[in-house]
Amino acid sequence: MKSCLLRIFLLAGFSFAGVPAFSQDWPKAPVKVVVPFDAGSTPDAAARVIGDRLAARLHQPFIVDNKSGAAGNIGxxxxxxxxxxxxxxGVSIAGPLGVNALLFRKMPYDVSRDIALVTIAVSQPSVLVVGSKSATKDAGQLLALMKGASRLSFASIGAGSISHLAMAALVAQAGGDAVHVPxxxxxxxxxALLSGDVDMAxxxxxxxxxxxxxxxLRALAVASPDRSPxxxxxxxxxxxxxxDIxxxxxxxxxxxxxxxxxxxxxxxxxIVQVLSEPAVKDKLRMQYMDPVGNSPDEFRKLLAADVARWKPVVEKNRITLD
Known part of the structure; x- marks a missing residue:
């Protein structure tokens, strides 16, 4: 019995001893970076800029694999x-990591159980824009126009996207009315904005x-608490x-x-070290992305705050994706 227990403890010791070695040797092979949106999207651009530098630092390829569909759920x-x-x-955004659970009756994964949050790498401001021929010169004028008799329309990058939810919240807070065109x-x-098919986005x-x-196009404002760097x-x-928008x-x-x-x-x-490199900062700024590099706990809290923010908007507007 004692010899049996001894063998178990020795095996356990060898098992645990292997974890640090595995971790220190990582990556020993190419790393696939799954992007849940098409090539050319902002998540794709961030993955490629950061992945290229990770590859140079860690001496293994970081290969971007685009798997789009189902509002980011597939990837x-x-x-x-x-x-x-x-x-x-992988990289992902607020939709497939949180908001989509409000929009789909059934999700193929549970973020709290199936996914490790690593860090929010970058944040990009959303910009309120109108066509260049619009008479609206600033956000105040647009809000006043919403409250008037004019029935405006706005574009989004898809029903249930942050561009949809934030605009719906903006219209509601302005006390106006507008038609959503996804x-x-x-x-x-x-x-659609350039052609004049919609009024704003x-x-x-x-x-x-x-x-x-x-x-x-004419930019009126950014939807962030502070001015964007x-x-x-x-x-x-x-x-x-x-x-509150x-x-x-x-x-x-x-x-x-x-x-x-x-x-x-x-x-x-x-990733945090890559984000501190001047050349990487310059490339990201060209994409209007601001480096973040927070902790997994900070990531989790921000995600929870996003879900709490958008839940009443989803419920009030009865937005669903299935």
């Missing part, structure tokens, strides 16, 4: 169900600012009398839930 589910061996990680992605939404800065700079000249919606488009790194804690910590530390 996020691929991470949740991947082997927890450090060879698959599109598949920011490119189509911007095209609240979209990620990277999608609209090139057109603003070209004089084809990327767009310091744009006032916030709070400055225009709507302090927050539509930052953050992008976070995730991993399968059972990924060794030391690997998750190493990944988080490496």
């Amino acid at each position: 996020t589910d691929a991470v949740a169900k991947a082997d927890a061996d450090g060879r698959t990680i 599109y598949r992605g920011s490119g189509a939404a911007v095209t 609240l979209l990620p800065a990277a999608a609209v600012m090139p057109h603003v700079n070209a004089g084809k 990327s767009l310091p000249g744009l006032p916030t919606l709070a400055e225009s009398g709507l302090p 927050k539509g930052d488009a953050w992008i976070g790194f995730i991993a399968p839930a059972k990924t060794p804690a030391a690997v998750v910590q190493n990944l988080r530390d490496q």
Whole structure:
């Protein structure tokens, strides 16, 4: 009996001894970075900028794998169900990590059980824009127009997206009315704005600012508590009398839930160091992205706050995706 117990303890010791070695050696093979949206999307851009530098630092390829569909659920589910061996990680956003659970009757994964939150890498302000031919010159004028007899329309990158929910909240707080027109992605939404098919939108800065700079759209405000470091000249919606509208488009790194804690910590530390590199900051700023690099606990609290913020908007507007 004693010899049997001894063998068990020895085996256990060898097992635990292997965990630090595995963690320290990570990554020993190429790492797949699953992006739950199409190539060219803002999560894709962030994954590629950061992944390239992780590859250089850790001497293994970080290969972006785009798995779009179901409002980000398909790609996020691929991470949740991947082997927890450090060879698959992902990026995701507020929708598939939290808000989608309010929109779908059944989710293919449980974030609290199936996913390890690593860090929010970047945050991008959402920008309230109108067409360049609009008579509206600032957010105050647009709010006044909403309260009048005019029935305006707004584009979003899809029903239930942050661009939809934040705009619905803005219209409600302004005491106005507007027609929601959902599109598949920011490119189509911007095209609708440029053609005059819709009057306004609240979209990620990277999608609209090139057109603003070209004089084809007019930026009125950012939907963030404070002015964005990327767009310091744009006032916030709070400055225009709507302090409760927050539509930052953050992008976070995730991993399968059972990924060794030391690997998750190493990944988080490496990402934070990458985000501090001047060349990376410059590339992200070109995409109007501000580096974050917070802790898993801070990530979890921000995600919970987002869900709490959007739940009443979803319920009031009876938004569903199935």
